[in-house]
Amino acid sequence: MALGSIRLRGGYDANPQLLPGGKPSAFTGVDAAFALGRSSDSIKTGLTGEIQRADYAAREIDPSERMRVVLEAESEAFAGWALKSRTGVESIRSYNLRSFEAEQEVRAQWIGGAVRPFVSAAARYATLNETNAILTDFLPDDLRFTRVTLIPGITALTPLGEFGASINLSAIRYSPTLDLFGYRRDNERVEPFLFYRWTDDLVSVSAAVSHVNGVWHDVDFTDLRATLFDLSLSMRSKDHPWRLELSGRRAVGETSFPISPVTVTETYAGKLTYAATDAWSLGLVARWLRTGYPDSPFSSRTVAYGVTGSYRIDDDWSLGAEIVRVNASALDGMSVDSAVGSLSLSRRFDLTGAVSGKTANLVTTAEPVTTDDPAMKRTAATPSHAQTERSARSAMPAPVSTQISNQVSNQVSNQVPDSVPNPVATGVY
Numbered sequence: 001m002a003l004g005s006i007r008l009r010g011g012y013d014a015n016p017q018l019l020p021g022g023k024p025s026a027f028t029g030v031d032a033a034f035a036l037g038r039s040s041d042s043i044k045t046g047l048t049g050e051i052q053r054a055d056y057a058a059r060e061i062d063p064s065e066r067m068r069v070v071l072e073a074e075s076e077a078f079a080g081w082a083l084k085s086r087t088g089v090e091s092i093r094s095y096n097l098r099s100f101e102a103e104q105e106v107r108a109q110w111i112g113g114a115v116r117p118f119v120s121a122a123a124r125y126a127t128l129n130e131t132n133a134i135l136t137d138f139l140p141d142d143l144r145f146t147r148v149t150l151i152p153g154i155t156a157l158t159p160l161g162e163f164g165a166s167i168n169l170s171a172i173r174y175s176p177t178l179d180l181f182g183y184r185r186d187n188e189r190v191e192p193f194l195f196y197r198w199t200d201d202l203v204s205v206s207a208a209v210s211h212v213n214g215v216w217h218d219v220d221f222t223d224l225r226a227t228l229f230d231l232s233l234s235m236r237s238k239d240h241p242w243r244l245e246l247s248g249r250r251a252v253g254e255t256s257f258p259i260s261p262v263t264v265t266e267t268y269a270g271k272l273t274y275a276a277t278d279a280w281s282l283g284l285v286a287r288w289l290r291t292g293y294p295d296s297p298f299s300s301r302t303v304a305y306g307v308t309g310s311y312r313i314d315d316d317w318s319l320g321a322e323i324v325r326v327n328a329s330a331l332d333g334m335s336v337d338s339a340v341g342s343l344s345l346s347r348r349f350d351l352t353g354a355v356s357g358k359t360a361n362l363v364t365t366a367e368p369v370t371t372d373d374p375a376m377k378r379t380a381a382t383p384s385h386a387q388t389e390r391s392a393r394s395a396m397p398a399p400v401s402t403q404i405s406n407q408v409s410n411q412v413s414n415q416v417p418d419s420v421p422n423p424v425a426t427g428v429y
Helices: 357-365 404-412
Strands: 002-013 025-039 043-056 064-075 081-093 097-110 115-130 143-158 161-174 187-199 203-216 224-236 242-254 262-274 280-292 299-312 317-329 335-350
Touching: none
Parallel strands: none
Antiparallel strands: 002 025, 002 335, 025 043, 043 064, 064 081, 081 097, 097 115, 115 143, 143 161, 161 187, 187 203, 203 224, 224 242, 242 262, 262 280, 280 299, 299 317, 317 335
């Protein structure tokens, strides 16, 4: 099967960079996504990709661009064990962020009963360079680091939902060993991890809690002890016109900030949607983000709230609109504001007309993360993509409503969850 989607959008941002006295600018953008899948007797494969680009009328603001490709493969069970492989590449370039990531993960899971042990191993190579209100220019050279992770764990399927536990063991090495400021950022981390998931026709609950213990090789960096979590709740009314989505996350992310080795980010979000018919929907959205920098007095905060609307012209075409207000407190404590208004036209493509259940489920596991949130947009006043975590990434202004790549995944599946939550991929660690 092969599916695709493209969205053209345009709008006006009162302060694209969220800077004091920032210059307003109109913007245009294009988002495109695709999903390919194939299933045979012995293996299922899925390939998803997306590209986002925004250009500003104010030419002094660099265009923002994000590209991402994920390839997944899953074997049929052999002696009770199934193997899964995930390969992902992502690149982001904007006026205040340059980042690249390549990650390979392999997981083996027992599927012969209700209690299912698993083990996952991953290797990730990344580069990072960012600006902020303190360090206003890019570093001469990108930070480069490699992370190796091993995750043994177990999950249990019960009538009350899915329970699980794991322990994440990882080591991160930077090259060169000392950064531009003479700090040694190499570290090791141990993170016990508990998770739970349950869903039915009206309610879906997901919860993950962990405690990260990080040890750094530089005496100027304090070892990290932090409780992290990733929570989500989705509820529908019985007649389905109303839907409430709530989420909260506390996570650790890498940073090129010269004083702190990592950031600790908290994100809380809510969305209330009303859809009286299949064609129309209206929504209220809100999101709060705070990022703290250990070993420093600095922190930043971003709040966004607004209204969204969409109209489905037919099965393939849809229109979208939204207005969002953004307020941010920069690292230096100064408060800045912005308002973003946008319109979008989306087109979805189904090149096969039918998708098999097995292939659809595999493609779902490769679903791109949501990045369409002006509250999370990268600016010189707020944290960069790597300082937050995967669910908070954004390198450009874009609607808070469901992004185009998620529309593709919704079209090819019924959102059947992967059998084991992946601590590497969820962004909790």
